Amino acid sequence: MTDKTQKKSLTILGSTGSIGRNTLDVVARFPDRYQVHALAAHSNVELLARQVEAFRPAVAAVYDPEAAQRLRERKPRGGRTAILTGMEGLVEAATAPEVHHVVAGIVGAVGLQPAYAAVAAGKEVSIANKEVMVLAGELMVNRARESGARLLPMDSEHNAVFQCLNGAAPEQVRRIVLTASGGPFRDLPLRRFPAITKEQALKHPNWSMGPKITIDSATMLNKGLEVIEARWLFGLPPERIGVLMHRQSIVHSLVEFVDGSVIAQLGLPDMRTPIACCLAHPQRLPLELPRLDLAEIGKLEFEEISQDRYPGFFLALEALRLGGGMPAALNGANEAVVAAYLDDAFPFTEIAAILKRVMDQLAAVPLAEGAPPFLRHVATVDDAVRADQFGRGLAAALIEQARGTPC
Numbered sequence: 001m002t003d004k005t006q007k008k009s010l011t012i013l014g015s016t017g018s019i020g021r022n023t024l025d026v027v028a029r030f031p032d033r034y035q036v037h038a039l040a041a042h043s044n045v046e047l048l049a050r051q052v053e054a055f056r057p058a059v060a061a062v063y064d065p066e067a068a069q070r071l072r073e074r075k076p077r078g079g080r081t082a083i084l085t086g087m088e089g090l091v092e093a094a095t096a097p098e099v100h101h102v103v104a105g106i107v108g109a110v111g112l113q114p115a116y117a118a119v120a121a122g123k124e125v126s127i128a129n130k131e132v133m134v135l136a137g138e139l140m141v142n143r144a145r146e147s148g149a150r151l152l153p154m155d156s157e158h159n160a161v162f163q164c165l166n167g168a169a170p171e172q173v174r175r176i177v178l179t180a181s182g183g184p185f186r187d188l189p190l191r192r193f194p195a196i197t198k199e200q201a202l203k204h205p206n207w208s209m210g211p212k213i214t215i216d217s218a219t220m221l222n223k224g225l226e227v228i229e230a231r232w233l234f235g236l237p238p239e240r241i242g243v244l245m246h247r248q249s250i251v252h253s254l255v256e257f258v259d260g261s262v263i264a265q266l267g268l269p270d271m272r273t274p275i276a277c278c279l280a281h282p283q284r285l286p287l288e289l290p291r292l293d294l295a296e297i298g299k300l301e302f303e304e305i306s307q308d309r310y311p312g313f314f315l316a317l318e319a320l321r322l323g324g325g326m327p328a329a330l331n332g333a334n335e336a337v338v339a340a341y342l343d344d345a346f347p348f349t350e351i352a353a354i355l356k357r358v359m360d361q362l363a364a365v366p367l368a369e370g371a372p373p374f375l376r377h378v379a380t381v382d383d384a385v386r387a388d389q390f391g392r393g394l395a396a397a398l399i400e401q402a403r404g405t406p407c
């Protein structure tokens with residue numbers, strides 16, 4: 001945005017999802033500050049059509065060609081929106097010259113190409129789609145440095161760190177600590193894990209989010225992915241990134257500086273706050289939301305992460321330790337396993353069991369003759385995608401074996 005009277009022009013990738021809908025909620029409150037250039041989704045035509053009618057974007061990108069055709073036939077009122085499709089459509093929406101800010105709110109690795117294209121085009125890019133940073137965090141950060149793009153952390157924990165850092169250099173930071181709610185099973189006796197139902201796993205105690213991240217929160221693989229995301233967003237080695245369980249989800253993360261000061265960011269668990277922080281950066285939006293009342297909350301508790309309860313978290317740390325394309329491979333495997341779980345293929349406990357076997361296989365790879373180079377080093381976006389696919393391939397056979405285990 002060059003002049004104060006000009007509105008910031010936005011592309012929202014994943015507009016029909018939880019992040020997308022919350023972003024549009026914030027945008028709708030400030031019509032004098034933001035205009036929507038493009039909305040993008042996979043196939044939820046009904047909601048996308050309503051969003052098109054409400055926000056009148058120049059472009060709607062629908063990844064699935066059949067859904068794009070349905071949107072054309074539905075003829076959203078207003079009539080001026082160009083309807084694009086496929087990966088090219090997402091990339092075009094993310095890189096249009098008139099776009100200033102791109103919200104990367106797609107779920108999964110499929111969001112990498114448009115997010116990377118937005119970075120290469122020098123946009124301001126808000127990163128909610130953490131899988132992008134897990135697959136190709138180093139590439140994203142390096143490309144942003146070259147193009148002048150700005151990466152803004154929208155994930156609540158990373159946004160909290162971003163706010164606490166307030167521009168401080170990595171050498172001023174001793175470590176950062178991400179917080180984790182513990183998900184729906186933080187108090188469930190371990191012996192009852194085999195009986196967990198999908199409905200229970202999809203019921204997060206503190207946050208309302210899409211199904212994939214909600215399952216990742218229940219296994220806590222999500223927090224491991226967030227450590228990987230933080231490693232690249234903040235340029236810190238893994239040993240300077242800690243995690244604490246904090247069941248109230250009020251302290252979103254903390255930064256410990258080299259002089260012993262610890263700065264935390266607090267707020268109610270509502271994604272509209274980090275979203276507003278990213279959209280308005282470096283300004284603040286006067287957002288009327290329920291206020292944090294610490295006296296009412298009473299106490300804030302912190303605990304170590306239990307290895308028995310949350311094996312998914314430790315698998316992601318292992319992938320980060322192995323480096324190269326291992327995080328991308330684990331991510332691909334996890335996406336495949338969670339999709340199968342949501343499709344009722346097997347019980348909840350199989351998710352971590354399958355991923356453990358995938359990680360065992362991955363850990364053996366660097367020693368093997370002729371190991372795929374993309375697992376050793378991710379030099380390009382294609383490498384990241386190949387590593388992700390490799391992990392999906394390993395998971396596929398194990399998913400088939402587990403399919404049919406009584407839920």
Ligand SMILES: NC(=O)c1ccc[n+]([C@@H]2O[C@H](COP(=O)([O-])OP(=O)(O)OC[C@H]3O[C@@H](n4cnc5c(N)ncnc54)[C@H](OP(=O)(O)O)[C@@H]3O)[C@@H](O)[C@H]2O)c1
Pocket residue numbers: 013014015016017018019020040041042043044045063090105106107108110128129130131154155156207208209210211212213271
């Ligand atoms: N929800 C949260 O509070 C939260 C917080 C922090 C981080 N995140 C991260 O933000 C990302 C989005 O999460 P979410 O909870 O918003 O997920 P969600 O509710 O499941 O929404 C996913 C969005 O991605 C779109 N999408 C999926 N595949 C696509 C494709 N091939 N092309 C274009 N669009 C595609 C979906 O479109 P359709 O609706 O058409 O399928 C939908 O708009 C995830 O990476 C998550 O980890 C979310």
